[in-house]
Amino acid sequence: MSVLLIAEHNNKELKSFTLNAVTAASQIDSDVHALVIGNNCGDAAKAASELPLVKKVITVEATYYENFLAENFAPVIVKLADNYSHIVCSANTFGKNLMPRIAAKLDTSQVSDIIKVESADTFVRPIYAGNAFATVKSSDAKKCITIRPTSFDPCESTGGSAPIETAEAGEEFSLTKFVKREEVKSDRPELGTARIVVSGGRGMQSGDNFKLITSIADKLNAAIGASRAAVDAGYISNDHQVGQTGKVVVPDLYIAVGISGAIQHLAGMKESKVIVAINKDGEAPIFSVADYGLEADLFEALPQFLEELNKLNTIQK
Amino acid sequence: MKILVAVKRVIDYNVQIRVKEDGTGVVTDNVKMSTNPPDDNAIEEAVKIKESGKATEVIAVTVGEEKAQETVRKALAVGADRGIHVKAEGIIEPIAVSKILQKIVEKEKPDLVFMGKQAIDDDCNQTGQMLSALLNWPQATFASKIEVKDGKLEVIREIDEGLETIEINTPAIVTCDLRLNEPRYASLPNIMKAKKKPIEQMNASDLGVDTAPKIQQIKVEEPPKRKAGIKVSSVAELVQKLKNEAKVI
Numbered sequence: 001m002s003v004l005l006i007a008e009h010n011n012k013e014l015k016s017f018t019l020n021a022v023t024a025a026s027q028i029d030s031d032v033h034a035l036v037i038g039n040n041c042g043d044a045a046k047a048a049s050e051l052p053l054v055k056k057v058i059t060v061e062a063t064y065y066e067n068f069l070a071e072n073f074a075p076v077i078v079k080l081a082d083n084y085s086h087i088v089c090s091a092n093t094f095g096k097n098l099m100p101r102i103a104a105k106l107d108t109s110q111v112s113d114i115i116k117v118e119s120a121d122t123f124v125r126p127i128y129a130g131n132a133f134a135t136v137k138s139s140d141a142k143k144c145i146t147i148r149p150t151s152f153d154p155c156e157s158t159g160g161s162a163p164i165e166t167a168e169a170g171e172e173f174s175l176t177k178f179v180k181r182e183e184v185k186s187d188r189p190e191l192g193t194a195r196i197v198v199s200g201g202r203g204m205q206s207g208d209n210f211k212l213i214t215s216i217a218d219k220l221n222a223a224i225g226a227s228r229a230a231v232d233a234g235y236i237s238n239d240h241q242v243g244q245t246g247k248v249v250v251p252d253l254y255i256a257v258g259i260s261g262a263i264q265h266l267a268g269m270k271e272s273k274v275i276v277a278i279n280k281d282g283e284a285p286i287f288s289v290a291d292y293g294l295e296a297d298l299f300e301a302l303p304q305f306l307e308e309l310n311k312l313n314t315i316q317k
Numbered sequence: 318m319k320i321l322v323a324v325k326r327v328i329d330y331n332v333q334i335r336v337k338e339d340g341t342g343v344v345t346d347n348v349k350m351s352t353n354p355p356d357d358n359a360i361e362e363a364v365k366i367k368e369s370g371k372a373t374e375v376i377a378v379t380v381g382e383e384k385a386q387e388t389v390r391k392a393l394a395v396g397a398d399r400g401i402h403v404k405a406e407g408i409i410e411p412i413a414v415s416k417i418l419q420k421i422v423e424k425e426k427p428d429l430v431f432m433g434k435q436a437i438d439d440d441c442n443q444t445g446q447m448l449s450a451l452l453n454w455p456q457a458t459f460a461s462k463i464e465v466k467d468g469k470l471e472v473i474r475e476i477d478e479g480l481e482t483i484e485i486n487t488p489a490i491v492t493c494d495l496r497l498n499e500p501r502y503a504s505l506p507n508i509m510k511a512k513k514k515p516i517e518q519m520n521a522s523d524l525g526v527d528t529a530p531k532i533q534q535i536k537v538e539e540p541p542k543r544k545a546g547i548k549v550s551s552v553a554e555l556v557q558k559l560k561n562e563a564k565v566i
Binding site for chain 1: 328330331333334336343355410411412413415434435437438439440441442443444445446447448449450451454455456457458459461471474475476477478479480481482483484485486489494495496530531532533534535536537538539540543544546547548549551552553555556558559560563565566
């Protein structure tokens, strides 16, 4: 029994959540093989070979793998799947897009977004936006699993020296064409992995007012999040959305400002270690999950917050 | 051009979910049910494309128990032309739903199949991609903008890093993000009219699809509760607690 871990990368480096996926894969079985599909992705394959938990790396290269289209990836993974009992990938947009296409071709009922490995066939996964946890047992001979990256620690990234093998590319799927990717570049920590997240909601009242959030995030070296209400109102772009249909974050500190705390938002942040809520409505549901609640007008509280942070001699980075 | 839209009946997004005491699932008796929210976006987009003259027919399809028909009826009330209800009981896993939809696609031969990107009950996010795989069609998942061109679609997808644009040939599958559009409400006259629109009913077994679950649900439980927090009276107190008590800054 071996686990085929589909690595997410940008052809040069592994994406950080691949390390979390390797940890999850290794809890299923210690024989973890990392599959790196891309174009000129030798550096990413080398990085995968240095993960001590990875026993073997398989690379598949072709120009049409450059942009990670599921239609191109799935057939070659299905072909390689013969030798594996489990196929594992992160449940971010890359894995969510790809894994069901593999599972259907293998006639497997996929187990999505697991947060815990109970055994090789039994897993825990959140349902109903995390309002319930289901323990499920898969009866498929070959299991397709996506893992919630924030529920598993990242594995060690250096010290390993797994052999790198090359596999033959599959055919190109010509009916889907990549046009462009507009990535939001930022010097801040990534929302998904940041130690501190400061999020704004509808209470921010405008995109301009997010400057108040930005200045605090700058001070704390934090990522900036938002509720769907704030995104829908056009205050901030969707890649900042935290919640059931956005990103799931588990920072050490989550500061929710002007966010009422709809079920869908709580789904994306309530596992955070420490939660702060700043809201002028004392009855807002966000207070029910907050470790520290401050009932106050955010337009007064945020400038004061910055002032108090400026008074501190040291701030953890 | 013909558009098939798959819709699912789920517990309404505003309902506070309660886990059954015996751990077999969540309470659904006397709970408000609605169409899965991003499926509303899928219907809206299909109807908009038809209104723009680029599609001739919108068919709404659902898989589920008798009452799932309400979801199709709602789609008819906002502009779908006819409905299909494939009856099946219990938990129907995405792999089974996609096989059922494959049979419907083979019969109806739509140019496009739309559906929500994920259902808010099981949060699986699988069916659209699985259907694309079974049909070997292009897939545009998490769509927040769709432009219909001649025999092609240009779709903007919401991905973790930002936005991705792809061009796909039809026939194709599109799974819709909540940001795709603003679903309309059904007007009373349209609700009345929808009652006369046809809904074809059939059983999953008539289509030769085995819907028995391949994943056994062992137990469903409440997530661990957070310990009750405290209210602080000032910003200064908050910062002091974060620094000295929680030690996170």
